[in-house]
Amino acid sequence: MVRTAAFYFKEAIDIFIVYYIIYRLILILKGTKALHILGGVFLLAFITFLSKLAGLDATFWLLQQFWLAGIFLLIVVFQPEIRNTLANLGTNPLGRIIVPSEFRFISEVMDAVRVAMTEKMGMLIVLEQDMGLREYIESGVVLNAEVSKELLLTVFHHNTPLHDGAVIISGSRLIAAACQLPLTERQDMSKILGMRHRSAVGITEITDSIAIVVSEETGNLSVARNGSLMMKANCDDIEKELISLYKSKAQKTVFRKTNRV
Template sequence: MDLFTFDFIQFRFVDLIDILIVAYIIYRLLTLVKGTRSAQMISGLVLVFSLAFIAFWFQLEGLMWLFSNLATVGFIVLVIVFQPEIRGMLAQMGHSRLFRAMSRYEGTRIIDEISRAAVRLAELKYGGLIVVERTVGLKNFIETGKALNAQLSSEVIITLFTPYTPLHDGAVIVSGDFLSAAACTLPLTKNPRYRKLYGMRHKAAIGVTEESDAIAVVISEETGEVSIAYQGLLDRGIDRAEFRNKLAEYFKK
């Protein structure tokens, strides 16, 4: 079905759908890279594509040959360079309403145990990092730590993060109703917004949530401050009395 015809151009309904889909994909990509190191790379890519357009428009043989030969290699390079952003986008796409409904933990015990542990660690000023696995698996990160497969409990979490105990460094990963592993190594955020503001635990909390749909709870050993990281953003300095309610809100997302 044609929406309108202008001279030799026919604009069909399917063309409108095509344009809207492409516009949405571009919008999502720009949203993902905004404020990250990839934002500068996007600017460079715009310049390269502009040069390619000029080359083919004016039939500049030398540049056309160069861009034609670099096209395949360039695509592979782009996938490698933007791997974290692509992984994050696919994770968000898979985290639909249906998947969210399926992945919500039944009952309130998990939220209660994590909340009690976080608040107590904050009171003691013990540093801690608790990562809750959701629909995107964290197996790669679990394998970097010490396997536990222990029943989730606030007492165990507090013990794990007690200073000078063997597993107090790194992150604890929660999978369902179990503590999967402790002393896990997580990727650090490369977002320049956070690079100079926070310590290693906070950067790791943000980093793991950039690459998955996990929820990360981080406790500062310097200030006793409790924060929650989700989708690459840090909700900092949450009041201890309100922490459980705030954590429950993130579990609903």
């Protein structure tokens, strides 16, 4: 049988769909006991496959009996997760599928930035990219919390003990606050720029991270990347660029993993 390009395209789509379903399932079960049970189920399925492949008839028959009865047991065990998943899909079926949850934190960050700009609340937010920021995370207070507008505004409120340092976000998690960052040694930067701006440039000079700064004096937004500082940036434009960047990274990751399969 001659396999055409259309056949290989169909196979690629098939693999991608299976990968995406498993990926979303792991995200849904992440942090629950059901995730460990799911790992055991996958292991048992693999053993079943091997027993059939190796011609172990008795073992294969025994495992078949388990699967016949076990499917009902799994439904009972995963009942809370199944209920929550169906509820989420029912509430926003299109958004949950098309817009991955890992991109929603960007909107939370930029909503907090908009409030900070209006109220002239100083902010320094570092978005970790491919290079790890463990050294700087360890200099602050570890939070490891879900990113939200409310949490960011609380952290950077001038009466809180965490507002002076930087917040570091990795993926969609706020990893740490009150982090100390290296200052740039550039002499050509304006003397009116404060510690937050110099820290933003400093961290992006030696890592591939992105630093977002809101000036406490003017309320202006600045963004640093690759050691360059964009001042008086437009909030909407920055949000669009960040979403585009993270979507591009996610697509590259998915295709790399799909190719390995």
